[in-house]
Amino acid sequence: MQTSSLKREHDNPARGRLALGIVIGLIVGFLALFAILGMTMWLGERSNSIFQASDVQRGTRTAAVELRDALRTAESSQRGYLLTGNEIYLAPYDTAKARALQHLSDLAQRLETGSEPPPYLPRLHQAVAEKFREMDESVALKRSGADTEALSVIRSNRGKALMDEINVYLYGAMLDVDEKSTLSQLEQQDNAAMLRLVSIIATIVIILVVAAVTLNVLRNRREITQARDEVRAINVTLEERVERRTEELARARERAELLLAEVNHRVSNSLQLVAALVTMQAKTVTDEAARGALKETESRIQAISQIHKSLYTSNDVTSVALNDYLSVMLENLGRAMNKDGHSARLTSALDPISLPTDQSISLGVIATELVTNAFKYAYPAGQSGEIRVMLRMLKEGRAELVVQDDGIGVGASSRPGGTGLGSKIVAAMAAGLKTKVEYIDRTPGTAARMTFSTLQPA
Template structure:
């Protein structure tokens, strides 16, 4: 192609020296450049507005999420308080104790997200004041109950003050949601308007460029048809490549955003579905009298909880390709403690986990392995009512990019060097460990049972 253009250069120079044709070419080129510049500026402005809109949407989601999390924590705290008042059992205060730590952090996060926003600050201020009053009301009732003044605590609950505060909090959250939804609708309309305007500007600019190019082609073909033909070919190729690159980039970006949104929604739905299955199992447990059936159902529930906890972690995390094992195991061990070893005299579960990130598939396998080993320890390590401790540790191996998981108890040991039970849990553990490229090893020199699993990060 360049060999065909080279012999036509002298003719191109003569063409440029022609006054009328040269001025027309320059004018048309200047007009085309200005049009392309205008289209590019409009596209750039639209991209910036889209980025700003996405930031605003993310912020709105964060505000609504923070407000919802605060409400959930307060509801959990109130549930724990009610359970404690009704039963007098301290373990019912676990949600209340967690809320004492999480609620101030959530209130601070909500204040940070709405700082400088006059519309939201007023509602947030009322909601935070009501939240503080609610925590104070819960604290007073719990303190009264702990000192034996149950009647006063119940009277405080019956006064309706707590319910009024919760209604105020819900009303403010509803107002915040309404403000954010109105904003989102307004911003969506603005974005759609801007997108339409940019589309029309691009179409008009492209049309005018085509018209100008046609006029240029008509003028040039009068004098140097061969050069113009080569130039037209190059122009069409460049225009086609730019359009393909731009369209492909837009398609890839849209596909990526949709994939991330769909993956987040899938994790949310899977986590909810698994939690629903676990809840059904809890209901079924209440109607089973057979100890073997109850034990099997509890083991299955622990496995489901291990998988569900991963999906809940992925739904609330910005990174959906890896799981922070220290946070994941903390939540999983807490759930196992509530489902497998509740009440006085049951073994206690302790966790020491250093911050490590693993893939989602590894997290599922490790979670189920922990659930199986802990379940086995709860069943066989200690006699009913004996108490005791089951320790879970996760630490990096300094010698290589590996991690070491240890689950141990102070029970009587394996005895015949074989895990007890039906063997299903052992087969599950072996299969999952093999999937991690490893196996679970039992320490024969340890007085109780110590299971270790080393796996690559």
């Protein structure tokens, strides 16, 4: 126990520090991981927004370029028809016109969905419409044969001015798209750099946490090893002391058992001597009542003496085997009563039950009194019969002692009530066992019954 206590005293602080270090390390590591995760999620959302904006910007630029190309194609077809008069140029013109109007609608829709639609958008619609009216007018004049008027429309440079104006708007839209695309690319580069920086910092933090936890574990293991070595060294000397102490206790116990056996032997001899003196005294007494009282006293002394004899002849000096003890005591008691002229037969049926010494003495005295009373009062005037003593084990740590005869019986009015010395002794001994003796009229005969606990006191 001392070794375990020392080991716990050394291990508990180290384990506490290790647990605290690991908890702190895990918290820091998780915070670093959460930082990386949060930054990654935010950058992912931001990249998705930039990608969507870039897609819109690419569509806007594509629509502007397609509108410009469609206008140029329509203008080239118009000029080819005006110069040659060949209707074949009008098919590309119509197709280019339809494409230009479609791209203009697409461009306007994309520009209008922005946060701030450009102020030139209405003018762009107007300029494109005027450009197509100018071209449609020249084509119509050519078809009607008014070549001079058609060329005058061309020479007025109205169409060129409109085209230049449209190109300015389209170039402005494309430049704005290009500028936004450049800003988006720069933002993505900044975000990527930020992610790399956060990842590097978090990785360094995690590496430091792992290193700190590893060092803490190693230091804790070194401290535990050192503590165990100290405990082992203490344990070696402790085991030697325990072995010496155990040997001393074993020798002391042997001496105590020998002394206790010797004490029981001397007590038994002394009680036997007292019983012999009482017997000698009884032989000198002429009064039958006094002689009977001395005989009863001798029986009681013999019962107690037999207890001590059982103790010093047994390996266990703390308890008594009741079946062995009562068997010898009843045999001696029956022989003595027969010698005094009582002709009843004494039989017994005893279960193996053990009780502590003090309780065994009380039970032995009670059995002696009950059997003596049965010999004296159940079969008076030399009548013969049987006296049965039964010791039985009951359930739940309970046992019973029964002394039974087939004699004249005991009525309710003559039942022992504590008036005589024997009755007082029986009542006192039974109270010491926390029980009492009950007398049962069997008709014929009487049964004295007592139940008691066989459990050892705590």
